[in-house]
Amino acid sequence: MCVIPKFQTTQISVYSEGWKKQQQQPGFAPPPQPIIQRNFGNNQRRVVTLPERRGIVAVSEGACSSDTADTSELLLSPKEDSMKMSVCVHENRKSRASTGSMNIYLFHKSSYADSVLMHLNSLRQQRLFTDVLLHAGSRSFPCHRAVLAACSRYFEAMFSGGLRESTASEVDFRESIHPEVLELLLDYAYSSRVVINEENAESLLEAGDMLEFQDIRDACAEFLERNLHPSNCLGMLLLSDAHQCTKLSELSWGMCLSNFPAICKTDDFLQLPTDMAVQLLSHEELETEDERLVYEAALNWINYDLEKRHCHLPELLRTVRLALLPAIFLMENVSTEELINSQPKSKELVDEAIRCKLKILQNDGVVNSPCARPRKTSHALFLLGGQTFMCDKLYLVDQKAKEIIPKADIPSPRKEFSACAIGCKVYITGGRGSENGVSKDVWVYDTVHEEWSKAAPMLIARFGHGSAELKHCLYVVGGHTAATGCLPASPSVSLKQVEQFDPVANKWTMVAPLREGVSNAAVVSVKLKLFAFGGTSVTHDKLPKVQCYDPQENRWSVPASCPQPWRYTAAAVLGNQIFVMGGDTEFSACSAYKFSSESYQWTKVGDVTAKRMSCQAVASGNKLYVVGGYFGTQRCKTLDCYDPTLDSWNSITTVPYSLIPTAFVSTWKHLPA
Structure with a gap:
């Protein structure tokens, strides 16, 4: 480090080559007055004489120690000298x-990024410092590689990949991207x-995905989500x-499924690729009450390009629930269809459907x-x-009329039982009777x-x-049992035992x-596995765990924890997601979550409309229904519906005051006529 002592003088003069020659001539005149003279701290003075534009610098500088008066002469450019002196001064x-306390000031100009972008855009428009030319269609766009690489991984890889x-x-996109769309992307960059x-929006999304402008792709997707329509x-x-x-x-799937009667008659449907048409027509949550609509849609899709699609007829027929078609329609329309009878595999599918239909009509197993x-x-x-x-009656929920209709009395009234549907039948298991005795009984209601x-x-x-x-x-899972005659020996201990009924x-x-x-755990099945959420443990604590049963391995595991300790909750399944609420x-009591049966991850969803403890939940179509429950002294009197596409709840109808729901099930609905 060069330390400049006090009372030293540094003088710098700049001479031209021509001036040095003149200095050797007779009658030499002294140089003009300096045009730059600056005083520096500690009585330092620097004088710079600039007779001509270009020159050689002669530096006369005092020694860097206080006890030395020698001088040295260096040949430096003005810039080099300035840098040298700046380093010395800064080190000093x-x-x-460093001898005192350090004060710190962080300066941040919030508009700096915008002003830099604005200036870069101005340079682009003036074609200053641009180093690449992008072509799209008949138009060309000069750009800066650094700017493109900074906002697009596609361009970053292109310019740094060694190709x-x-x-x-120049980079020519030819016809792969419209020039107007490329211009919009560059304007954003x-x-x-x-x-x-x-x-x-659609073209920007495609181009943003191709050129890896991820922010543009996501913004366009969000815009399209808000503007979804059956059309x-x-x-x-x-x-x-x-x-x-x-x-x-x-969201698009949800809208297609819920508006199938309208979309199946459009050209967009007829132009669907095979895999997408099969996925749509076979979907469990396809909203149609008349399977004839699905059958006719399948045939229309085949006939749209019969020569190429004729081979896909068996695959399309498998998507139709043929045995749920009206018997007369199945016998007189489907079984006599020439297109079907021309293919053995298609005819086999129809013959099997006829056998199943007869079995349903005859109640034969x-x-x-x-x-x-x-x-x-x-x-x-x-x-x-x-x-x-004490539950003593079964009611039908009419979703169209938004009514709750009494259907049948339960032969043996009970409480704290469990109910589940298999096919067209409702199974009521266990519970406690009027004398509080614990039951092994299983009652079955045939809804047909x-x-x-x-x-x-x-x-x-x-x-x-x-x-x-x-x-x-x-499957029946957990619970309590009687004090004698069964294991475990105390009714206060939660059961581990699980039973299967064929x-x-x-x-x-x-x-x-x-x-x-x-x-008091919430038990559901999805993806060929059983899940039990929370509940009361053997130590009377709330169990914050998810327990999962794999029937192939006949083993339970604990793949995840609950977001909070749970008991007296309800659960229902939509697709591969399990919704838990209450x-x-x-x-x-007012929160709701969804649990992925594939990733075992939790996501918070919209809160329920009212606090609910011991509520009941079931899925139907692409929606979730919740009823019953109470919190404190307040009973919940509404049947509420959750729409996952909107992430919102709304009340469907009011439950009669005289009805306290204790179970909620969804059964198959056959229309044998």
Whole structure:
């Protein structure tokens, strides 16, 4: 470090080569007065004489120590000298500052980024410092590589990958992107702003995805989500699927499923690719009450391009629930269709549907064929309840009329039981009777023939348990049991035991026990597995765990924890998502979450309309329904519906004051006529 002592003088003069020659001539005159003279701290003075534009600098500088008076002469440019002196001065200032306390001031100009972008855009428009030319269609756009690489991983990879484009001065997109769309992307790159409207949103999304302007792609997807309509939902479905826009895809699917009667008659439907048409027509949540509409849509899709699509007829027929078609239509229209009879595989499918239809009409056992399985929108909703918590009646929920209609009395009134539907039948298991005795009984209600029957009793009497259907079998999970005659020996201990019921064999068997015994847990099935959420543990604590049963391995696991300790909650399944709502705390009573059966991740959804403890939930179509429950002294008197596409709840109807719902199930709804 060069330390300049006090009272030293540094003089710098700048001479030209011509002036030095003149200095050697007779009659030499002294140089003109300095045009720059500055005084520096500590009585330092620097004089710079500039007779000509270019010159050689002669530096006369005092020694860098206080006891030396020698001088040295260096040849430096003005810039080099300035830098040298700046370094010395700065090092000197640093040494002075380090002896005392350090004051810090952080300067930030919020408008700096915008002003830099504005200036860069101005340079682009003037073609200053641009180093690459982009071509699209008949137009060209000069740009700066650094700007493009900074806002697009596509351009970053292009310019740094060592390929031909990394050194080329021009990039030609030809017809792969419209020049107006490229111009919008470049405007965004240089200004951080772009106007999205109905005319450009889809093209911008495609171009943003191709050139990896992720912010543009996401902004366009959000714009299209807000502007979804039955008239464009099929197009949005294809667009979102091609460009991995997850939320737009989910919303588009929901709208296609709920507006199938309208969209199946459009050209967009007829132009769907094979895999998309099959996925749509086979969807469990396709909203149509008349399967004839699906059958006719399948044939129309085939006939739209018969030569190329004729081979896909068996695949399309499998998407139709043929056994749910009216018997007359199945026999007189479907079985006589020339197109079907010309293909052996297609004819086999129709013959199987006829056999299943006869079995349904004759009430000849359980029909498990896929062609006889109703879609979720073809399900009937049943409530079980009574004037007290002792349940004595079964009610039908008419979703169209928004009414709750009494259907049948329960032969043996009970409370703290569990109810589950398999096909067209409702199974009521266990519970406590009027004398508080714990029951093993299983009552079955046939919704087609509207009659009750008794099935084989459970192996363990229990109450406060959960139940769910899995692969056409009934499972009962956890709960409490009687004080004597069964295990465990105390009614205060939550059960670990799990039982499986086969309706065809009318037989119960024990399967693997829970990892931790629970009662009052929410139990559902999805993706060929059982899930139990929360509940009361054997130590009377709320269990904040998710327990999962895999029937293939006959083993329970704990794949996740609950967002909060839960008991007296309700759960229902929409697609691959499990929705859990309600509970016995101030917070859980009004909250709702969804749980992915694939990733085991939780997501908070919209809160329910009222606080609910011990409420009941069921899914129908693409919506979720919740009824019953109470909190404190307040009973919940509404039947509420949750729409996942809107993430919102609304009340459908009011439950009669005399009805306290204690179970809620969804059964198949066959229309045999």
